[in-house]
Amino acid sequence: MVNVMDLPEEEFIYPGTRACAGCGMALIYRIALKALGPKTIATVPASCLTVLHGMQGFCSTKISVYHTPFATTGASASGILASLEDKGLADEITVLAFAGDGGTTDIGIQALSGAVERGTNFIYACYDNEAYMNTGVQRSGSTPLGVRTTTTPEGKDVHKKNMPKILEAHGIPYVATANAAYPLDIFEKFKRATDIKGPKYFHILSPCPPGWGYEPKDTMIIGRLANETGFWPLYEVTKGKFELSKPSRRYLEPSKRKPIKEYLSAQKRFKSIDDKTIQIYEEYISNMWKEIRNRLDSQ
C-alpha cells in the first residue's frame, strides 16, 4: 500500500483550471495522471473534463489531449492506439480515455463496448458524477434511484446501471471501481493497470458539489460515506479474480456499514425520497454485498 509520501510530486494538471471548487473528477484526474506519467495521450469527450482542459490555445495539462465528440471516446482511443502501432510507439505511450458517466453508460457505450471487444490496449476511466453535470444536471443511466435532476423533478424511478459488471461481461483483463475520496487507492490501481495488456476499465465515483447538493468542502466526507454505507464498494477484477479493495473490506460485515440514510440525507439531490425508497436502498445494498460475499466464497 502506497502512502501519500510515495505519490510523485510532479503535477500534470496546471493550477487554476476551470473545474468547480470541490470537484471529485479534478482530484481523480490529478491522481490518475500522477500514476501514468508524462508518456500518456488522453482522449476526452464532451464532459466536465472538457471544461477542466481549458479553452482553445491553452492546454491545462502536461500531456496531450484529443477532444472528441460525445459518443466516440472508445473509438477515438482505438484510433490513437492504431496510429501509435503504425509508428511503432505503442509500447512507449499509454492511451487514456477519460469520460463522464453519460459519455460512458449512455451515448458512449457502443464505442466503448467495441473498443474493449477488440482487445484495445488502453485504459478507459469513467468518472461517475451520476448525471449530466456539464449540461446542467440531467439524469443519466448512472443516476441512482430517487435522485432529483432537472429531467427527473420527482426523483429517478430506477437504479443506476451497473457499468463495471457490463464491462466485466466483456471478459476484459482488468475492471476496477474507485472513489475520489480514496486517492491512494486510485493511484495504486492505475499503477497496476499500466502493467496489464489489453483493455482496462475504471469506474470511479466522483462526488459533485453543485450536482449533488452539498458544500464543496465536503467532497471527501460525501465520498467516504458512499463507501462506509456500502453504497459504492471498491474492488478489482483482475483476469476474472475478484478482490475487495482495502477501504471497503471491513464492510463485508453488515454491522460495520453506516446506515444509508446518512449518505442520502447529506445531499440535496435525495431530498424527495421517502422511507419506502430508503428501504429499497437497504435491500439493494444488502443484495449487492451478498453477491460480493458469494463471489469471494466461490473463488
Add this chain to the structure above:
Amino acid sequence: MTISEESKPKIDENVMILTGNHAAAHAIRQARVGVVSAYPITPQSPVVEKIAEFISEGKLNARFVKVESEHSAMAVLCAASATGSRVATATSAHGLELMYEMLPWASGNRLPIVLNLATRSLGAPWSVWTDHQDFITIRDVGWIQFMCENNQEVYDTNIQAFKIAEDPRLFLPVVCGYDGYIISHTAQPVKLEKQELIDEFLPPLTHHINLSDISQIKGIDPVTTPHIVKRPEGTAPGYYEYRYSLQKSLENSIDIIKEVHDEFAERFGRSYGNGLLKTIKTDDADIFIFAMGSVASQSRIAINKLRSEGLKAGLISLKLFRPFPAEELRDFFKDKENIIVFDRDIGYGYEGVLSYELKASLYGLKNRPNIKGFIVGLGGRDVRTEHIISGVHKALNDFKKEIFTNKTEFLGLHLDELGDYDESTYFKGG
C-alpha cells in the same frame, strides 16, 4: 492542362480487370495507408474486404480497426490522423449518414482523411441501389468531393486524393464518390501504376498535427470561443477564424486540385478534363448536358444520338462537386445558350442539387443561359438514353416558350402503371 477526354488504358502487364471497389482498394494499398477503419455496408463492403485481404497477405502494412459502426470508423480515423498516420475508409448511404457528426470534425480539425463512397440511396424505404443522395447530403461539411465515372478514374482519383488532402497548403479531407453497383461492382480494365512511381508521386505524409510526438503537448479541439482570446501566454483564434480558414482553404484548393491533376496527367498519361470538370464534344455544341457520375456516363451515349438527330449536343461531366467550381462554370457557360441538368439526387422541397447550384453559380452573367433540371434514377431506377434525350427535347421546347420553373420533373417515372395513384393518399405509411 486541358485534355477534353481521358485516354483509355492500353493493354499492358499492369492492367487488371477490377471492380470499382477493388480499384479503390488497390489505390489505398498503393498509397501505403497506416490505419484503416470501416464497417460493412452494401455496396461498399468489397473495398474493405479487399483491404483486409491485402493486410493478411502482407501486401499492405496497416492497422485495420474493425469497428462496431461507421460513426466509430470516422472517429477512429480522426484520432489516428491526428496522431500522424495516413488513413482511409469507405462507406455508403446510411453509413455516411451515421458518420455525419464526425465529418465536420475531420474538416474542422484539418485532417487529410480519404473516404470512398460507393453511392447508394437513403431509406426509407430501404434501397441498396445507387443514386447520389448520400453524396450530396455532405456538401456543407467542408470536405473536398469528387465524383468518378469509371474504375480507372476511381483508382486515379484516389491516388490524387491523398496528395490533395495532404498538401501543406490545404490539409483537408476528401471523398471519392462512385455509383454503387454501376461502378462499385462492375469489372473494367484498370491500369495500376508501379509502386515506385506512386511513391514518387505521393511521398509519406508530413502532418500538421502529430499527437505521437509527446514532446509537443497539445490540447486538440477544445472549446473555442466566438472571440479571439489574448492572454500573456499567447493569442488563440476564435471559432470564426478557424472556420474562415477552412473556407479559404477550400476556395484555394481548386488551383491545387488542378495542379495535382496536371502532375498526375504528366506522370501517368491519364487526365480527366481539367481535374474539375470534363467537357465532351463541347467545341461546336449549342446544347449542353450537365451531370455527374453514372448520369454523365449515360449522357455520353445520349449526346451521340442527339447529334445523329442533328442537334449539336455536348456534355459537361462534373468531377469536382465541392468546392463547387463556380468560376470555371461561369467562364465556360458565359456565352452558351441551353443547359439541361440531370440530377440523380434531389434537394427535397426544392429541386435537383446540381440544377440549383449551377443556376446560382451563373447568376449575374450578362447573357444567362436557359437552364432546366430533371430528376432521374433515384433508388437505382435505370437512367436510359431515351430519358436523357426526352429531357433535352422537353427542355428545348420549354426554352422556346420561355417557360422557366423550379418545379421538378422526374424522368422514367411510371405512375401510369400504378393505376390508382392519388397524391393525397398514396404511399403513406409504407
